[in-house]
Amino acid sequence: MRHFLTLKDLSPAELTQLINRASELKKMHKAGKSYQPLKNKVLAMIFEKSSTRTRVSFESAMVQFGGGAIFLSPDDTQLGRGEPIEDSARVISSMVDAVMIRTFEHSKIEIFAKYSAVPVINALTDDYHPCQLLADMQTYQEHRGDIRGKTVVWIGDGNNMCHSYINAAQQFGFNLNIATPEGYEPKTEVINAVDAQIRLFNDPIQAAEHADLVVTDVWASMGQEEEQRKREAAFASFQVDKKVMQQAATDALFMHCLPAHRGEEVTADVIDGHQSVVWDEAENRLHAQKALLEFLCA
Ligand code: CP
Ligand code: NVA
Helix, strand or coil, X not given: CCCECCHHHCCHHHHHHHHHHHHHHHHHHHCCCCCCCCCCCEEEEEECCCCCXXXXXXXXXXXXXXXXXXXXXXXXXXXXXXXXXXXXXXXXXXXXXXXXXXXXXXXXHHHHHHHCCCCEEECCXXXXXXXXXHHHHHHHHHHHCCCCCXXXXXXXXXXXXXXXHHHHHHHHCCEEEEEXXXXXXXXXXXXXXXXXXXXXXXXXXXXXXXXXXXXXXXXCCCCCHHHHHHHHHHCHHHCECHHHHHHXXXXXXXXXXXXXXXXXXXXXXXXXXXXXXXXXXXXXHHHHHHHHHHHHHC
């Protein structure tokens, strides 16, 4: 049995195969071909934070694969009333074929996986968002081919998405420049745990030079709502705008996991402009996670 808690749970070869499979499944889906490898299988989806893309993509993936999905929120289950994670893991995993979890502390999902009888998928924690990276890597490959040896620039917060980009730099073989304000760098232990070329900057213009892919995310993640004002001030010069895009390669792509705030971390002309692939990126959540579900459960 395999889990998908971070990108490191799969080998580089498995990840490449999974991205290729995602594009294949996408073609089949667009051609209207029915493919149901998960008939009668059930995915439990535990959401302790909000979601649009993750919920819709996982639920649609299970229905299209011939199975079903159950949405579980702490408000309506015993999870929110203090039932131990270990007990919840044993009970829920005894009835379903896979469990997807979006939560706060990454340690929670690790404990759940330890006591789970079925594969556990990380659908975002405070530290990582590996499912988004599957979609991002698929999207890059579909638009520009192999990302190996290319340069990616991450601009903004050293958050869960940034940490997953650090893991992806190793697993997919790209160079990663990270531009954050002082005090908002990614965790040192995450950087030190990968074998990849990672460079830290405090200047987005410098970091973006010759980049093949420019990526950003919200300045205040879920759980940091009360820091919004403080973060707006700290990140003011880290907006991805025309000037930043002009530093990057002429054929650079722009990505954002969404939801986005136009006028904050990115200007409208960039996210709605010709280099932006955010809608493909969002759609690919469906196809990439289908490939993941097939890999873990079929
Ligand atoms: N990108 C992403 O995970 O979106 P949701 O929060 O809407 O699921
Ligand atoms: N960093 C963001 C990503 C949302 C998909 C958050 O954790 O809220």
